[in-house]
Amino acid sequence: MKISLTPSRIFQPQTLLLLGLFSILLIMPDIAFADVFIPESQYAGYYDYQGIFTVVGNVKNQNDFALIPTITITVIDTDDTKITKQFDHVPIPAMTDIPFKTKFPEIHGLTPELLTAELSYTKTEKDPIPIQIIYDKTLITHDDGHVTGKIENVGNYTVYNPKIYAIVHGHETYMLDVAHNIERIEKIEPGQILDFAIYPDPSVSEPVRFYSCFAPVDNTVVPISTQKNDGKFDFRYDSPGTFYYGAKFDEKGNTLTISGTTSYPFPTYANFEFPPISGNEKFSVTVNGDPIDFIQSMDQMGYWHVAFDVAPQSQGILEISGFDKGLPPDMPLVPMWIKQSGDWWSTGQIVDSEFLEGIKFLVDTQIIEI
Structure with missing residues (x-):
């Protein structure tokens, strides 16, 4: 089945049998994988405020186990160029929905065609995040299309950097869109209630009637791979509302160039995470040639972080210089601070909850799997 952005073509079936078969084919995407699927009514494509073709959807996990979906999306441009993107979604707990958004900067035609997404998955361990939306009079969809409300941590541990x-x-x-809170929530303690606000992309011109499928997520970093000194260099970034693409190193492997675009009329941030090569790197950052x-x-795992502010509704070429030549060595699977904590725990210097908090961090960030 194809989901087209152009008006539907008028078919004249030869027989009722063919019409019946066609109807069956139309409903198959929601039936073939009834345990994990993207409903047709919750899958769409549009051009965002900056002119980047954007695909949004919602993955429903109706299994009794958690999983990591692999989503394959194909878009056919007006000139029949076919662009396919495959990516891993965030871990989805059992009986949970989590929406997604991805972008295709390669698409430029007026009437691109979005094909039905393909899904596969791997099982994992992931408990539901103990954050609940408070459904009362404080949950308001405003005239300009944004929604405000409150969330509560109903669990017994602190959740760091959640997104709704x-x-x-x-x-x-x-x-119309898939959106999340732009203003960062650094953490939410057990029992704590915090405000949140979600804005759709400014390109959304139709009236917003309501929001659904609110989903708290605690792992939204975006992985990227690019070539560096005849090898693959993997890194990640986190940036609410900003999309980075087209990463490329120079011939020496010292400077990373990557394009960035954000549609939202609010200032936000970007945080890039790089594996060290020597551990002595000193970075510099420019946007469109201007230093910022x-x-x-460096985090507890020994990875470099480069963080900076992002201007509202901006586009630009980001350059990060200061990388050492070559590729990173293999990083230790278990950081030294966990090994030290294990020693302290075994000798009674720290309590169980403190040690388990470190293990939970490794599981939540998918560094280890249980």
Whole structure:
């Protein structure tokens, strides 16, 4: 089945049998994989405010186990160029929906055709995030299309850097967008209640009627791979509302160039995570050739972080210089701080909950699997 952005063509079936078979084919995508699927009514494509073709959808996991979906999306441009993108979605707990959004900067035609997404998955371990949307009079869809509300941590542990995703609906439940809170929520403690706000892409011109499928997510970093010094260099970034693409190193492997675009009329941030090569790297950052302020730090796993502010509704070429030549060595699977914590725990210097918090961090970030 194809989901086209152009008006439907008028077919004249030769027999009722053919019409019946065609009807069966139309409903097969929601039946063939009834345990994990993307409903046709919750899958769409559009051009965002910056002119980037965007695909949004919602993955439903109706299994009694958690999984990581692999989503394959194909778009046919007006000139019949076919672009296919495959990516892993975030881990989805059992009986849970989590929406997604991805972009195709290679698509430029007026009437691209979005084909039905293909799904596969691997089982994993992932408990539901203990964050609930408070469904009361504080959950308001405003006249300009954004929604505000409150979330509560109903669990017994702190959740760091959560994001709240939701589907944006127009007339008669028509899907307009998938969006999430732009303002960062650093953490939410057990029992704590916090405000959130979600805005659709500014390109959404139809009236927003309501939001659905609110989904708290605690792992939204985007992985990227590119060539560096005759090898593959893997890194990640986190940036609400900003999409980075086209990563490329120079011939020496010292400078990374990547394009970025954000549609939202609010300032936001970007945080890039790089594996170290020597551990002595000193980075510099420019946007469109102009130096910008940034923060360089190293996390508990020994990875570099380069973080900076992103201007509203901006596009630009980001350059990060200061990489050492070559490729990163293999990083240790278990960081030293966990090994030290294990020693302290075994000798009674820390309590069980402190040690388990470190193990939970490794599981939540998918560094280890149980």
